Amino acid sequence: MDGQTGLGEQSRATAYQWTAEMISPAHDAGDGHEARCVATSFTAKAGGTKILRASAQGLYRVFLNGTRVGEDLLTPGWTNYDDRIAYQSYDVSDLVTEGENRIEIWLGDGWYRSPLMARAVRPGNLWGDRVGAIAEITEGETVLCRTDGSWSAGLIPVTRSGIYYGEDYDARLEGAARDESVEVLPFDTGRLVPQEAPTVRHLAPLEPVESWTDAEGRSLHDFGQNVGGLVRITVKGKPGAEVYVEHSEVLGPDRAFDNRNYRSARGAYRYTLKGEGDETYEPVFSFMGYRFARITVTGDAEVTAVTSFPISSVHEIEGGVTTGEPAVDRLVQNTAWSLLGNFIEVPTDCPQRDERMGWTGDAQVFAGTACWMADVKEFFRKYLRDVMHDQRENGAIPHYSPDATRVAEGHGDWAGSTGWGDVITEMPWQLYLHYGDTDALRECFPAMLKWLDYMWNISGGPVIHPNAEWPVDGFTFGDWLQPTGDNRKPRPTIGEDCAATISHFISVQLTSRIAGILGEEAEAQRLAARAEQIKAAFAHEFIAPSGRLGHNDQTSYALALLHDLVPEEHVPAATEYFRKSVEDAHYLIGTGFIGTPALLPALCKVGLTETAEKVFLNRKVPGWLYQVDQGATTIWERWDAIGPDGTIYEPSMNSYNHYAYGAVCQWLFEDVAGVTPSEDGPGFDKVRLSPRVLPGLGHVEMWHDCRHGRIEAGWRIEEGQVTYRVTLPEGVEAHADDALGGGTHGPGTHEFTFALGG
Structure with a gap:
């Protein structure tokens, strides 16, 4: 059986013609309650090719004659459900038998109605309050089975699930009666589209590298690698005994289990035994971010096996860098692991806490590195469609996508930040460079123009003056998490107007080039002229006659020099100021999310390669190799996430699996190893x-x-x-x-x- 989805089916324009209806268990108790399935029987003849097409509001898993269909996880995935919902297709010929067959579709809340982004949007039911399934099995032109009002429903063992919550599973409910009724839900099948990108799958399993028991008798397991994934257990014992599995990314002092950084996300699961020999389980409708698991057994039961299964929409790593410095090699591996753990349906910021959102700023700065490390063409194309659907009427691009705030009232407008919104220009450009994908440029081009107009209109001119309030129209994150050093004498940081103007210039110049590639000559010329206008205004506003940039910080120099915003006559002086800003910081990084990817490329561009080397190999905080020396196995959100003495930074915003700073790997591929894709021959021509x-x-x-x-x-x-x-x-x-x-x-x-x- 082919578990891979897609089967090369039609685009939305020539979509599959559904005869099935979206159905929901009539006794569905709502988000955060016990889950149910829908089921029916049908007859079939032997032979022939049988195709199952299925989707859901929420998450689904299909069983045909008691056997799970396919290997995909978290189907139908995460999109802006008011725009489109993916459906998956499976060849089930070997599962359909002669005579009577039984199909059962389990349903979970998933992203559709789980509470998301707790600090901004607390309620569930963001895209709808009813889960449901739509499916049909065909043989050629004949429909053998389809969802409709004649199906039945019933409880399944998943007694509660949620993206942040995790899952509770009572195995005693396996095989429960399916004698409840269903309801047909209003649903436009025109929203159903074939699977657009690789589905989420298991990766190679990881066994514990160490296990021990704490003072309370709980077992702890270190899998040696931080992942986005699932812990699978095998357990045996008496009916009603419980196994509670918690997850964490780090250990505190004295090797204490510590997952305070999960914030309001429980990120755990509870399994209740049915008491029939060896029982194996992993969550069905959730996932976690973790390196460690803590297991508490209540009642008469014994856990006999514990395995970590990373999961990802990226199934293989397709690029890497090795050196003579083991810490650098580990940094590259950490970047790859952060990619895998966060490329679960959308490029998320982190896989563990009450967030896990598709932040556009993180994706923008990491897009080039991601293209080097994996085939992410279709993954990013899918994501960009969500970004464009979330784009506001005024042109603002969302801070993250799919955007829960857009479909929830009273949470401000989380859209329009420079650096974040520039994903709409940078990501399609990287797809063009790496895959020769002009379709992505063409599809996104109108959204690019709307974004550029939005930015220009914030302050009506070439210098962008963002709004300092959050979250309101014109807000910017600036150079997010830019380190300031000693609080008694902090190092300079870039001003928000400077950062916004630089970001706008980069996107305007890039869109001008894109317009030329697409044959939009009038737009190419108009935007090229606008870029020159911004460049002149930037020099007037932010560059002194001496060549010193106004904020005299690493981010300003890195971005301005890398993107040729410094007039030629000022480049030597600006280069010297840049060098001094790095030396005065003792070669410590002084850049945040937006400035960091530009820091080392800019130093190399202006001939300061030795300085770049000292920054890169510095093992103090803030620094890339500092994380490695502290035992990191993925990229951290904060440079100082763990102190030199092992102290954990205040956990309210402290993720240990956040890929943004891994964007340095693009520099390793292109500058250090020296291979750069060419605009003149995209796709590595x-x-x-x-x-x-x-x-x-x-x-x-x-x-x-x-x-x-x-x-x-x-x-x-x-x-x-x-x-x-x-x-x-x-x-x-x-x-x-x-x-x-x-x-x-x-x-x-x-x-x-x-x-x-x-």
């Missing part, structure tokens, strides 16, 4: 070779599986000479920079040598 040698790394190797095959590149240092070797698959052409002797190089392996520091 053409690449530019220009490595930056960091002696402190000893050696560097990268690999990436692009649409043409595997690209490999790396350098080594021997007796003051650098040897740079690149292997290109058929279909890839590379242009080497002057340090490599220039020239164009085709498929095959190429070797270059040059003097270190030359």
